Amino acid sequence: MAVSGSARYFEDYVAGTVHELGSFSLDEAEIIAFAKKYDPQDIHVDPEKAANGPFGGLIASGWQTAASVMRLYADNYLSNESSLGSPGLDELRWLAPVRPAEAYSVRATVLSTRRSGSKPDRGLVRTRTEVFDRQGTVVLRMEAVNFIACRTPEVSAGHI
C-alpha cells in the first residue's frame, strides 16, 4: 500500500478507500526519551511511579502516538510532490493506553475529498485514522484534513 516511488495526487484519494499504513512499536527507552523532552509526566517518564499510577505501567505520551501515526502517513499515505500541509484535525481521541513494545497498526479511510474553491491547484482530503492494538481494539482515532496538490489543475469555466 506504500506509494512506492510514484507520487499520489489529489485525484488519487478516493472517498471510501481504506489504506492500511503499516504498524509501529515504541520501546520503553523511546517513550521515556520523547516524554522527557515533550511530556514529562510520571506516567510517561518514570516506570516505577507509572507502575503505581492510574495506568498500572509506563505509557506513551499521546503526542508520541500521534507522531508515530504521522510517520506512517508521511511514508505510506502522503507524497512529497503533492502534500501541502494540514489545516488541522477534529475529534482526536486517545481511547486506550499505548504501552512499550506492543505493535500498533494504522488504518486510514478517505472520508471525503473536494477541490479547493479558492485555489484551483489543490484539494482537501478528509481522512479518518484509526490505530489498533493486536487485539483489534482502537487505541486512537482522529479525523484529519490535508491539502493535496492536484495532478491536473481544474480549468476554470471562464477559460473554456
Next chain:
Amino acid sequence: MAVSGSARYFEDYVAGTVHELGSFSLDEAEIIAFAKKYDPQDIHVDPEKAANGPFGGLIASGWQTAASVMRLYADNYLSNESSLGSPGLDELRWLAPVRPAEAYSVRATVLSTRRSGSKPDRGLVRTRTEVFDRQGTVVLRMEAVNFIACRTPEVSAGHI
C-alpha cells in the same frame, strides 16, 4: 503562573481563568531531528527543498508544535499528583507555520469543568489552548480535555 511545587487539583481549575504558560522556540536542528523520526516530509527535513516549497522555508511538523505545547502544559498547567490523562481534543488547527528560532507563547483558557458522573474521584477540564507568534498571530489553536483528580472526592448524596 507555574504550579511552583504545590499541586493543582480539579477544584483549582476555574472556568474563564486564563493561564499564560510561557513560551518555546525550536531551532532548525531540533525541527529536522524530530521530523526525521516522525514526519519526514521535505518541508520539515530539507531546508533547500523547503525554501522552494509551499512555505518558503523549513517549518516545524505540526506534531512537534503540539508536543511543545504539551511540555508547557506538563510544566505549568497540569500536576503529576492529579493528572489522569486525556481522552482527547477537538478542533486542532494549524493556522500558520512555525519557523526555526522564533519564539511562540502559549495561553490556556479554562472553558468548562465538571465532576465525572461515573468516577467521583475526578473531574473533566476542557481547555482552549492558543499559540501566538511575536506579532500576536495565533499559529495553533485546540480544545483539549483532561481528567484531573479532585482534592476532595464528592460525597454521594446516599451517604449524607
